[in-house]
Amino acid sequence: MSSTLLIIDAMNLIRRIYAIQEKQQGENQKAVDKTKETACNALKKLLNIHQPTHVICVFDSHCPSWRHQLYPLYKQGRKPIPARLKAGLEEIQDSFFEMGIESLITETDEADDLIATLAIKMEKSGQKSIIVSTDKGFYQLLSKQTVIYDYFQHSYTDTGRVLNKMGLSVDKLTDYWAMTGISSSAIKGVEGIGEKGALALLHQYGSLQKLFDTTVDEQDKRLSKVKKAEKEARLAKQLVSLKNDIELGFNLQDLRYKKNH
Structure with missing residues (x-):
């Protein structure tokens, strides 16, 4: 039943x-x-x-x-x-x-x-x-x-x-919040990466881990910011999960x- x-x-x-x-x-x-x-x-x-x-x-x-x-x-x-x-x-x-x-x-x-x-x-x-x-x-x-x-x-x-509202599948949300942060919980994300930036990066690379694994491209400033803030982003992901x-x-x-x- x-x-x-x-x-x-x-x-x-x-x-x-x-x-x-x-x-x-x-x-x-x-x-x-x-x-x-x-x-x-x-x-x-x-x-x-x-x-x-x-x-x-x-x-x-x-x-x-x-x-x-x-x-x-x-x-x-x-x-x-x-x-x-x-x-x-x-x-x-x-x-x-x-x-x-x-x-x-x-x-x-x-x-x-x-x-x-x-x-x-x-x-x-x-x-x-x-x-x-x-x-x-x-x-x-x-x-x-x-x-x-x-x-x-x-x-x-x-x-x-959620997919219609946020443009992301639910399995990518913790990666997204790891970058944007959650202000109501005082969780900081990656400085300089807003909602649009986080969305664009996930659409391009697929996941936070793939962002970390990608070779730095100095032309992609958003990617560089995330890689430089890997420790902070990993902590944020742990907190929001x-x-x-x-x-x-x-x-x-x-x-x-x-x-x-």
Whole structure:
């Protein structure tokens, strides 16, 4: 029997909801309470839309990860989670549990890597995943079995949409981001190589590794810049690539959604 796992990027959903509630209610407990109520309603809508056989909400622990160890500036400058919301997360998780939805959080792993591990596990077993998030970093996980759903825009993203939107197949995205960097995570790419430059280089050479392997052509200034910044580009690629082999400690059966819960 075919299974579909609904993987919810919980903090992506909750923080966006909270930002709206904070504007409407102010920075107080009422904003947190309304966030919990709205998030639960969002989950009900998502369950109704997608009719998954299995579901899980994945949370960030807000602890330093392996990426911080490799690159101390990782996510520097990003606005931290509001203290009042952070204090209310356990209550929100309890509300999800009452709806029959488990929450996954570890002290050592980022939510992005946990989500990647879940999606790849499903793909390898020929099962489907729907990742609920607005984070483009998950584009690298897209496949015949895995799609992304934006709850706020009510839209799906699949491999074809990424190809049309970015002019690249999903398997080249980490090479692309290694050169362009990701400003929201404070990951620097290769200085002087913008989005157009990275796209042109990948179309011409095929991959980041082939760029490094190519003999320097002084006429090609972009190629020279990438080769000179090989160390930085390799680090950036490592940082933007999602880990997908985390030991989870449970199996798919534990995530089965019981509609009559």
